[in-house]
Amino acid sequence: MSAGAAQNFQTFVDALMCKYRHSENLELDPDIFVPKQAPGKADSSGNIVLNTEVLALHDACINTAGTVEDIQHCLKCLRELDLTCNNVSEWDEVFKLLGAMPMLEFLNLTSNPLCNPMPRDQHSCRFPSVRQLVLNSTLISWSTLTELMPCFPNVEELHLSLNNYSSVDLDGSYQASSVCVLYFNGNNVADWCEVAKLGYYCPNLRALVMCEAQNLQSFGEADQCRALFPNLTSLTVSDTAIEDWEQIDTLMQFPALDQVKLQRIPLLEDYTEKEGRQLLVARLPNVSKLNGSMITDTEREDAERAFIRHYMDCDEKPARYFELESRYGKLDPLVQLNLKPKTTAEVKIKFGDQEETRKISLRQTVKQFKKSLEEFAAHPVSKFRLFYHDHTSAYGAEELRFPTRNLYALNITDGSDFIIVLKHN
Structure with a gap:
């Protein structure tokens, strides 16, 4: 996001209020929420309380969390949070959100610029409820990842796609044993030698x-x-x-x-x-x-x-x-x-006293074939009709009326005739 758009940044709580406060009855978009209880209500102070387990706020210009107390007030039972395409860049802000959501099991931070290192004072944090962690297109470094993963001791599914990794630089002896x-x-x-390091880092990996x-x-x-x-x-x-x-x-x-x-x-x-x-x-x-x-x-x-x-x-x-x-x-x-079906046939083209033998492609349409006959007939397509005569058929010549029909659908054989007849004015 450009520097000029900085005034549009907002906290997670502000984005939540902006999106849902304007709805009179606070009905939730079913594509965003899968409510397990009453979807939402306003408390006596006018603040929104969302009784939902799933929340997505995409492209909401979020760069900070807001106060932990406000987040806890809004979201009592959240289990899945999707913050794809926002501007959260500091792990402090991520940890504030997680600290206010003790039941959270799924966290998607795709396309947030989380390439900054983790603050030292956050290394002791633990979020044991998180089972799925999505860090696609965040450009998180390996050094930050190895510091981050102990904070999520029970993550079973980890997403590290689109981070421009050309090598796997694992430091220390820590292993993400919970990742399956x-x-x-x-x-x-x-180089598969780099991929093999993923096997060392995730010793219980079942799916890659x-x-x-x-x-x-x-x-x-x-x-x-x-x-x-x-x-x-x-x-x-x-x-x-x-x-x-x-x-x-x-x-x-x-x-x-x-x-x-x-x-x-x-x-x-x-x-x-x-x-x-x-x-x-x-x-x-x-x-x-x-x-x-x-x-x-x-x-x-x-x-x-x-x-x-x-x-x-x-x-x-x-x-x-x-x-x-x-x-x-x-x-x-x-x-x-x-x-394999035939793709060409050698046929005779007849127009009045004129006759010509041609090898034609059967992959073309009737419209394309008629267009190719304009020079031979010396008339535009709009001025003539075209008939197909298969000598093995007992039904005589058939007019080609459907311009989008492919020639191979006519079962054309070598030696068949195509007859051009001018339309009457």
Whole structure:
């Protein structure tokens, strides 16, 4: 936010009052509140008391908390607070809010400029009720994070996306043992050795979501996987730079890994969606859920047989090929049928005594095709009609009346006729 807008900054309490005091009956927006009791009322002094468990104040120009007493007065039973896109920059202010909300379980501070260090006198603070902490796009440093996390001893889900991390700089011996789910999307980490530090920092990590790490090309060494991610059951690494099948094989080394999301990576660009999925399923016998879909026994067997056929004529075969061949034996290659629809046809164009043979694209629409015939007919499209005659049909010529219809929908064959007839004035 620009310096010129500084006069618009306000406290958390002011933003709350500004948003809800003007409503006559204090009915709450259902997109903002999920009230568990009566939504809100004014006390004898005219101040608002919000009996709600969920509160969101986005883009409200909040930069400070206000007084703890006022916050406690307004919010008696708040459990979820979302302050996305405000201007809170000091941890003192965050801790004031938390101190006034002893029941808070979810805190979202996305896009607040919290890059300043924590004050020393706050290190002893503890907020044991918080279970989910969202620090996306805050640019919080690793040094501040390692000082901050002991204040949240029971956080189970931590969000650190979009913080421009290119490395993981963990100081000291503290480990965030309570963290089971970590979101680390859109950062710049390229070396799995840095990612492995997350496994050390969160020794009980069960799910790691790390999409859009666009420079990440590997999953490190097998020993790292086993030692630093012993409890990881779910890994999401879509939109990364993985381009080597050997890296996919590394995923078998995670001792507890059961679910994987791996989409939009260079490795799969040359395959259809079905082919790519089959190759992944065949290489990952330890995974039961891929890209959000359960792998059935039938799908796995089909994928493993397809994997054998895929590599059977290759000079270099992966180790997984021989494992599967020992199970299914040597397979016969499938009969190759070309089931792709035709995209072109060689047809005759007739107009009066004129006739011309053309190879046309069947992907174009009737409108586009008629437009391409204007020069041959020496008339604009508005002056003629076009008929299609399939010699295998018993119904004669058919006028092409629908301009947006694709030509391939007509089942056009080589040698068919298109006949141009001028309209009567």
